[in-house]
Amino acid sequence: MTAQPGVDPTDGADVIDLLLAQHARIEELFRMVAASEGESRQHAWDELTRLLAVHETAEEEIVHPLARGSIDGGADVVDARLDEEREAKELLKGLVDDGPQTPDFDARFAALRTAVLEHATREERYEFVQLRAAHPPERLANLARAVRMAEAVAPTRPHPGVESATANLMLGPPVAIVDRVRDAIRTAMRD
Amino acid sequence: MTFNPLVEKGIPLDRQLRNWRELDVEPLDPDAVDPYTRCRVIVMNGIEIESIMFSHHMARTCPDPEVKRQLAYTRYIEAQQQKVVNWLLPPIASTLETTIAYEQVAVDLTAWIARMEPDPYLKQAYEFGVLEDFDHLYRYANLFEMIERRKARKVVDDLTEVMPGRPTTVHHRHPYDNVRDPYDRNTVDPLSKLHALTVMSAEQQTMNFYMNVGPQYMEPIARQLYVEIGMIEQEHVTHYESLVDPGETWWERLVNHEYNEVYLYHSFMTQEPDPKVKAIWELHLNMELAQLQAACDLMRRFDGREPEEVLAPQLPVPVTFEPNKEYLRHLLGTQIDLTTLGAGYVREAHERFERLQEQIHGDEKPASERVIDMHRERFGGEYRIETEGPHPVESLRRPEDGDR
Numbered sequence: 001m002t003a004q005p006g007v008d009p010t011d012g013a014d015v016i017d018l019l020l021a022q023h024a025r026i027e028e029l030f031r032m033v034a035a036s037e038g039e040s041r042q043h044a045w046d047e048l049t050r051l052l053a054v055h056e057t058a059e060e061e062i063v064h065p066l067a068r069g070s071i072d073g074g075a076d077v078v079d080a081r082l083d084e085e086r087e088a089k090e091l092l093k094g095l096v097d098d099g100p101q102t103p104d105f106d107a108r109f110a111a112l113r114t115a116v117l118e119h120a121t122r123e124e125r126y127e128f129v130q131l132r133a134a135h136p137p138e139r140l141a142n143l144a145r146a147v148r149m150a151e152a153v154a155p156t157r158p159h160p161g162v163e164s165a166t167a168n169l170m171l172g173p174p175v176a177i178v179d180r181v182r183d184a185i186r187t188a189m190r191d
Numbered sequence: 192m193t194f195n196p197l198v199e200k201g202i203p204l205d206r207q208l209r210n211w212r213e214l215d216v217e218p219l220d221p222d223a224v225d226p227y228t229r230c231r232v233i234v235m236n237g238i239e240i241e242s243i244m245f246s247h248h249m250a251r252t253c254p255d256p257e258v259k260r261q262l263a264y265t266r267y268i269e270a271q272q273q274k275v276v277n278w279l280l281p282p283i284a285s286t287l288e289t290t291i292a293y294e295q296v297a298v299d300l301t302a303w304i305a306r307m308e309p310d311p312y313l314k315q316a317y318e319f320g321v322l323e324d325f326d327h328l329y330r331y332a333n334l335f336e337m338i339e340r341r342k343a344r345k346v347v348d349d350l351t352e353v354m355p356g357r358p359t360t361v362h363h364r365h366p367y368d369n370v371r372d373p374y375d376r377n378t379v380d381p382l383s384k385l386h387a388l389t390v391m392s393a394e395q396q397t398m399n400f401y402m403n404v405g406p407q408y409m410e411p412i413a414r415q416l417y418v419e420i421g422m423i424e425q426e427h428v429t430h431y432e433s434l435v436d437p438g439e440t441w442w443e444r445l446v447n448h449e450y451n452e453v454y455l456y457h458s459f460m461t462q463e464p465d466p467k468v469k470a471i472w473e474l475h476l477n478m479e480l481a482q483l484q485a486a487c488d489l490m491r492r493f494d495g496r497e498p499e500e501v502l503a504p505q506l507p508v509p510v511t512f513e514p515n516k517e518y519l520r521h522l523l524g525t526q527i528d529l530t531t532l533g534a535g536y537v538r539e540a541h542e543r544f545e546r547l548q549e550q551i552h553g554d555e556k557p558a559s560e561r562v563i564d565m566h567r568e569r570f571g572g573e574y575r576i577e578t579e580g581p582h583p584v585e586s587l588r589r590p591e592d593g594d595r
Contacts, residue, residue, distance in 0.1 A: 020340040121283040
């Protein structure tokens with residue numbers, strides 16, 4: 001619809017662009033989970049949980065430390081974001097443990113969605129804008145590489161035809177993803 | 192159903208004041224909201240703001256301290272109404288998301304009013320204007336994906352198509368050519384007065400919004416696009432406000448404002464699916480009824496006329512938010528190359544138009560063109576929502592339309 005086949009719309013994107021694209025995909029997946037049921041809901045839910053794990057890890061490893069040291073009031077801004085992330089993670093963990101078939105899934109899912117989307121809006125307003133102002137484009141572009149490495153370690157869109165149970169087995173639960181993503185980012189940042 | 196606003200009593204004025212708790216409304220959930228609910232909120236915000244500003248201007252020319260106090264009281268209530276309405280907008284939506292919703296309002300509200308307008312000259316004014324807001328929606332949608340990585344479908348759903356209209360670059364006309372001829376207040380259908388006031392208020396709020404939020408962006412292309420489209424919204428306010436008969440008295444205009452608010456709250460109450468929002472439309476309708484009675488009393492006292500002489504005999508068909516895709520496609524196919532000359536419309540680019548175009552553009556492409564170029568460059572194409580097939584104007588189809 002938007003992009004032509006063969007054109008990667010994230011070419012030339014910096015670290016903020018990639019995180020914005022992830023926010024957009026996260027919003028979409030929340031909508032998909034809410035609007036679907038059965039197997040397609042499970043697929044959307046699996047992708048959402050993987051993406052959240054990759055995304056929050058990337059932010060904690062790359063963007064928050066950068067913001068802490070470089071934007072006005074960085075420590076307070078980042079601490080507030082980390083508190084929000086902790087709250088969302090607890091909600092997420094409970095839901096991952098119980099799965100989308102659990103009876104009170106809808107209400108807990110709504111709470112998770114609110115927590116995640118409000119957190120994302122605060123990042124975009126109080127952190128991303130300031131980072132763009134504080135750093136030269138090349139620096140932010142270079143950091144994109146670490147986010148790409150994180151995405152590569154835990155692909156969030158399984159190949160078509162791969163059943164979600166299999167994909168889960170291959171990728172492991174979110175906690176394992178987080179460890180692998182963190183290692184990949186730290187390696188990328190050292191290079 | 193017979194609902195006669197001149198007979199209904201509503202909530203007495205002295206019981207309309209609300210405390211902080213009552214003003215603290217729960218905002219809409221942007222991911223669950225009906226896009227047209229958000230459109231209704233944006234319209235009513237623009238309507239309330241016009242009422243407030245109209246009342247301020249009236250008060251500034253009013254020598255009678257008693258009337259001034261009465262206007263001040265009603266205006267305070269209207270300021271509360273504006274807060275309640277506009278604070279329904281979701282806090283997690285970005286400015287650009289709200290901008291896209293504003294353009295959806297401009298498209299589907301103006302298109303609906305154009306369809307319903309009985310006077311051919313006024314209808315032409317709406318048909319002319321809507322193709323420009325339609326194009327703004329497309330430009331902002333491309334900006335949205337570029338700088339926020341979101342798709343405009345998230346805001347407009349598939350209710351409103353997103354594709355080129357009359358290109359924004361040619362909306363920059365000589366100001367003389369933005370002044371229309373007014374309707375005649377004595378012979379015009381009263382419905383036409385409500386239409387003109389509604390569209391003018393909506394465009395005025397869009398102008399105010401862009402002129403204030405535009406500088407919040409860091410990205411040069413975003414700042415520049417808000418400058419460019421902000422200038423056009425001011426042209427649109429000139430275009431629509433000049434449709435209104437300048438001979439209407441202050442009292443008559445006050446009555447028209449209050450009646451229009453009753454009309455719109457009533458319209459939106461009848462179609463609102465969100466129960467919390469519906470309750471607000473209903474409450475405000477009941478407040479407006481008493482405000483209308485007070486305005487009618489002022490008109491009787493100071494104009495020596497009965498409000499019935501200037502108002503519709505009954506409430507017109509409710510203003511409705513609904514898709515206008517076929518109508519817009521028809522307009523795109525027949526009116527895309529129009530511009531204005533004096534108070535009329537022509538297809539030829541005339542001298543005054545071309546001179547202003549040269550002055551404003553110089554040798555540069557404006558932001559409205561560059562935003563599409565940049566999007567094509569970064570995303571390999573442009574952002575559109577074409578639910579009803581390829582663009583009706585062949586030259587505005589995408590090269591890749593063949594394989595969609």
